[in-house]
Amino acid sequence: MSAESTWKLSAHAPRPVIEAALLAHELVADWDAELVIAGRELAEDRPGDWVLEAWYPRKPGPEVIAAIERLFAGGAPPLAIEELPPADWVTLSQHTTPPIRAGRFHVHTPDFPPDPGLIDLVIPAAQAFGTGHHHTTAGCLEMLGHIRASGLIARRIADIGTGTGLLAFAARALWPTAQLTLTDIDPVCAGVVAANAEMNAVPLGPGPGAALMIVADGMADPLIALRAPFDLLIANILAGPLVEMAEDFGKAVRPGGSLLLAGLLAGAQEDAVCRAMRRAGFRPVARLQRGDWAILWLRRRRAARPA
Structure with missing residues (x-):
């Protein structure tokens, strides 16, 4: 403006x-x-x-x-x-807009200096959601640190409903050689992600350590299927779409792979999402609650060994 x-x-x-x-x-x-x-x-x-x-x-x-x-x-x-x-x-x-600390991450606008003791990410404040200030985004950043500390090896990562790209960039900081697939239904996000990627020194493209942005409604794009299966899939959206996409997540995440979910309120919404994910083959691993919002880490069950 x-x-x-x-x-x-x-x-x-x-x-x-x-x-x-x-x-x-x-x-x-x-x-x-x-x-x-x-x-x-x-x-x-x-x-x-x-x-x-x-x-x-x-x-x-x-x-x-x-x-x-x-x-x-x-x-x-x-x-x-x-x-x-x-x-x-x-x-x-x-x-x-003040900087925030979420787990291992320091997220701030371009007008604030980095924190040398933390993983630094820059997101302009005009991009209201996905700047890290919402409980769901900050909780996902914190949970990503727990997932990394568990020893997960992530070569392919997806961020569904990426918004500003913040969570994908955070995941790349923890798994620097991972292939990143970012999606959002809003075509405006493609330009936002490109600008933020440049600001955070994240290369764009299909290769290892690079971010590929796809404009898609949920998982509905053949390129997403081509880049699957994912070792880690992140979806910080809303409870309704999470339930609707549970089966798609089950197909897109490799056996033993991880699923990070947010955008759901603790209580009835969380229960509905957990039921859908169990039916899709996921089991809960860990949970955070920030304010009224639940952040869930689930893992896809491995196929049963033949008798």
Whole structure:
């Protein structure tokens, strides 16, 4: 966005409502790239009170307002709309989005310095989801460290619903020679991933240590099947699609391979996902809970030995 008048839309709601809206945003295939959204807590002493904020380079019309309201499955909270004075709000967001530490990883915007004691990853703040600040993304980063410490050898890794590419880049840092397959239903993500790959010195392409981006609806692309079976498949999306794709994951992950899942709420959603994964041949290995969100590590069962 240029240094011109910008309009801001704000919706206040409890944290789970805002986090669910941010996750729903990731599934919108035709999202307006000029409409930048983010979610945050209002204050440290009010961790349950959150706000979803959206910035638009001109006065938002009914279509923009409706796009934001559709992110709230149970009905949108009231939207406050205000015109902001001229400023480069994307640049300002880089300065006000703090770095995070998640396990072995330090994730920050380009305006913050690296932490030499951690694995450093740079993701611009304008890419609201997939920057590491959501519990599901940070939990996946932490779980990746546990998976690596277990001794898993990963030569082929898939990141389904990659968004910014952050989790795939993190996996590459742990398994530097792995062949990376990144997919997302949103074609805008292809450009985002390419830019972020360059920023994090990740080569693009089909070979070892490189990332290949595929625009696909879930697993529905023949190139994904050609690059399978995967030693590690990551899917930080939503509970419904995870259940729907369980059988596809069972076919795509090699026997003994690992599956890292997030985007599901602890409780009923987690139970439904676990049932689907068991039917697809996976067994649970470890679990993290961050806020109301569960992060699951599962392993595909090996074929039974003949008698």
